[in-house]
Amino acid sequence: MKVPLNVKNKMFQKPAKDSDKEFKIGRVNQVKLLSFPYIIWMVGFIIIPLLMILYYGLTDRDNNLTFKNIALISDPINRKALLLALELSLISTIICLLLAYPLAMVLRKNHKTSNSFIVLIIILPMWMNFLLRTIAWQNILEKTGIINSILQFFHLPTLNIINTSAAIILGMVYNFLPFMVLPIYNVLVKVDKDVINAARDLGANGRQTFLKIILPLSIPGVVSGITMVFVPSLTTFVISTILGGSKIVLIGNVIEQQFRLGNWNTGSGLSLVLMVFILFSMAILSKYDKESEGSNLW
Amino acid sequence: MTDNKLINLENISKSYGDNIVLDELNLYIRENEFLTLLGPSGCGKTTTLRIIGGFETPDQGRVIFEGKDITNLPPNERQLNTVFQKYALFNHMTISENIAFGLKIKKKSKEYIKDKIKYALKLVNLEGYENRMPDSLSGGQQQRIAIARAIVNEPKVLLLDEPLGALDLKLRQDMQYELIRLKNELGITFIYVTHDQEEALTMSDTIVVMNQGYIQQIGTPEDIYNEPKNAFVADFIGDSxxxxxxxxxxxxxxxxxxxxxxxxxxxxxxxxxxxxxxxxxxxxxxxxxxxxxxxxxxxxxxxxxxxxxxxxxxxxxxxxxxxxxxxxxxxxxxxxxxxxxxxxxxxxxxxxxxxxxx
Known part of the structure; x- marks a missing residue:
């Protein structure tokens, strides 16, 4: 805690009155001081764990440097789990985008008072525990669950959704949809109505206005929405465990199992591979996202 | 200015909820006229302009353009262009892309568009700004680009919604002369909305003074200033x-x-x-x-x-x-x-x- 004290002393030595410049320096220090609690948090709970994963991933049980853990991704089971996770999270992201964009467009057009209500409804599920929501879906989709009970009551054929990829996609879309809606909605409401009027005024019809003005202006929100849905979908193990049963194994489940079995080195190695995929996809996305709309969070 | 009536507003009424913005408004605009709608905020001047532009539909009444009823025609099918108060430039496009927008929609040839961009930038004294982005320009420059973007489409009427409102005094005065020059060079009709009486007196052929949704007086700047019809006009135009x-x-x-x-x-x-x-x-x-x-x-x-x-x-x-x-x-x-x-x-x-x- 030596550093913040030094900063503090400097501030007292130079009263703010002295001159504008010194006042500004004082302010800068003050702002820096305010960020210290977070910096300590970040170092303790983000940077150090990341370095530990990097260390475990690149060493074996006897602390010798090795790439064996990373190479384990080419193991057929692991590779299949990674490819399936990529596939399912990609499908979920596309479904979220297709659901969220039209909704955000409707919200943009509507009057503001009704909007806060609709936004509330979108966020409402997030007030409930994530696990609880997913378990609820398990109950709904089960062989003897709510949907099938209703279908049986009417003597209709029952559905077998639980423990399939479809159930996992459903769980991902349900849980992560708000993260797609909100950033898109946020950029769309910021588009000045007169900018759209100007496009219409210059001869663009509704379709042209959307493709040439609204869509390009909303890209930052779309990019941030994609990031905020794709990344947690790719790494999830809770949704796939609850809704996929033991049949469907995603890379998140593999990593979780490795840690449970005490294979920290293998788990870390696979995590590093997954991280490369995430960083790679974010690098592609950031090309389209000049003014990032919160995607830096991830 | 000719005596040809280019636009005719007939019995236009518009209200938002209980708030009556325009009540049975009748007004005609002649070809090649610089007409200013002048009044305090909430007088209905901007709503009138937006009805002419097609961004609002009147509850009652008709908008006649060159003898044709265009009341329900969408903005993209009207032969007029608008310069918006806060410029409304497309910030994701360069200056030339902004200016070319309307021409590209109309599928003009590349050569034609290139010539038009050059001509328009020269007209607004911003040559060499083709590849700049809108947010790298000052307010006055952005407004001139907005004007260039509108006039390349060769509209019969240019609608201007308080275009100088966001600029400082000196720039505003310079732009007033620019607008008069532009109007004379282009030979088209300008419909201008402002709450600034000095701006209206300086630039207009005809001033329409409005208050609370009603037209108070229509006349030349001299008429309006020297022979106000009622206390509102006298009070609003200059000291008295x-x-x-x-x-x-x-x-x-x-x-x-x-x-x-x-x-x-x-x-x-x-x-x-x-x-x-x-x-x-x-x-x-x-x-x-x-x-x-x-x-x-x-x-x-x-x-x-x-x-x-x-x-x-x-x-x-x-x-x-x-x-x-x-x-x-x-x-x-x-x-x-x-x-x-x-x-x-x-x-x-x-x-x-x-x-x-x-």
Whole structure:
């Protein structure tokens, strides 16, 4: 805690009155001081764990440097789990985008008072525990669950959704949809109505206005929405465990199992591979996202 | 300016909920005219412009453009273009892409578009800005790009919604002359919305003064300034002395107990009227030469002239004069008969001055 004290002393030595410049320096220090609690948090709970994963991933049980853990991704089971996770999270992201964009467009057009209500409804599920929501879906989709009970009551054929990829996609879309809606909605409401009027005024019809003005202006929100849905979908193990049963194994489940079995080195190695995929996809996305709309969070 | 009526607004009404913005408005705009809709905020001037532009639909009434009813035509099918108050440039496009937008939609050839961009940038004195982004330009430059973007489409009418509102005073004055020059070079109709009376007087062929959804007066800048029809117009356009008076007979009005000769007729005998006298139309003379006598109560130097308050016949008269009369001096007030403007008493709230001096 030596550093913040030094900063503090400097501030007292130079009263703010002295001159504008010194006042500004004082302010800068003050702002820096305010960020210290977070910096300590970040170092303790983000940077150090990341370095530990990097260390475990690149060493074996006897602390010798090795790439064996990373190479384990080419193991057929692991590779299949990674490819399936990529596939399912990609499908979920596309479904979220297709659901969220039209909704955000409707919200943009509507009057503001009704909007806060609709936004509330979108966020409402997030007030409930994530696990609880997913378990609820398990109950709904089960062989003897709510949907099938209703279908049986009417003597209709029952559905077998639980423990399939479809159930996992459903769980991902349900849980992560708000993260797609909100950033898109946020950029769309910021588009000045007169900018759209100007496009219409210059001869663009509704379709042209959307493709040439609204869509390009909303890209930052779309990019941030994609990031905020794709990344947690790719790494999830809770949704796939609850809704996929033991049949469907995603890379998140593999990593979780490795840690449970005490294979920290293998788990870390696979995590590093997954991280490369995430960083790679974010690098592609950031090309389209000049003014990032919160995607830096991830 | 020709006598051809290019746009005709017939019985236009528009309200938002309980708020009536326009009530049975009738107005025509001639070809090649610089027409200004002038009024305080909420008078309905912007709504009128947006109805002409197609961004609002009137609840009642018709918009006729070159003899055709365009009331329900969407903006992209109207032969007019708009310059918006806050520029409304497309920030994700370069300057040339912004200007080319309308032409690309109309599928003009690349060569044609290139020539037009060059021509438009030259017209607004921003040559060489083709590849800049809008947010790297100053407010005045952005507004000129917005004008360039509109005029490359060769509209018959250019609608301007308080285009200089966001600019500082000096720039605003420069842009006023630019707009007059543009109007003359392009030879098209301008419909201009502003709340700035000086802007309106400087640029317009015709001024339409509006208040509370009603047209108060339509006329040339000279008409509007010299012969305001009611207290609202007199008060809104420049400084004025508005005094409740009595029309004794034709060519004689009793103002605050003294008879003043004037030139107006047809108001009847002993009828209550409002009188407008512009502060620069009051001559300060020796007490014995004045129609009435008073004492200077305040004096402010305004640059071009002195602004004085003179207490006479129990009323504070606002006087502009290049001659200095110190506070406390006894003066005579003289007004030429043709500088006295007689108006009927307001018959509704919208015709009243914002602050009427009784």
């Amino acid at each position: 002395n508005i005094i409740a008076s009595t029309m004794v007979e034709d060519r004689l009005v009793n103002i605050l107990g003294t008879n003043f000769p004037c030139v107006d007729t047809g108001f009847g005998r002993n009828q209550p009227v409002d009188v407008v006298i512009r502060p620069e139309d009051i001559d300060l003379v020796k007490p014995e030469d004045g129609i009435i006598q008073g004492r200077v109560t305040s004096l402010i130097f305004k640059g071009v002239h002195y602004e004085m308050d003179v207490m006479a016949n129990g009323h504070e008269w606002l006087v502009h004069s290049t001659d200095l009369f110190p506070v406390g001096s006894e003066v005579g007030l003289y007004v030429d008969p043709f500088d006295i403007q007689i108006m009927n008493k307001p018959t509704s709230e919208d015709e009243e001055a914002v602050e009427i001096e009784e």
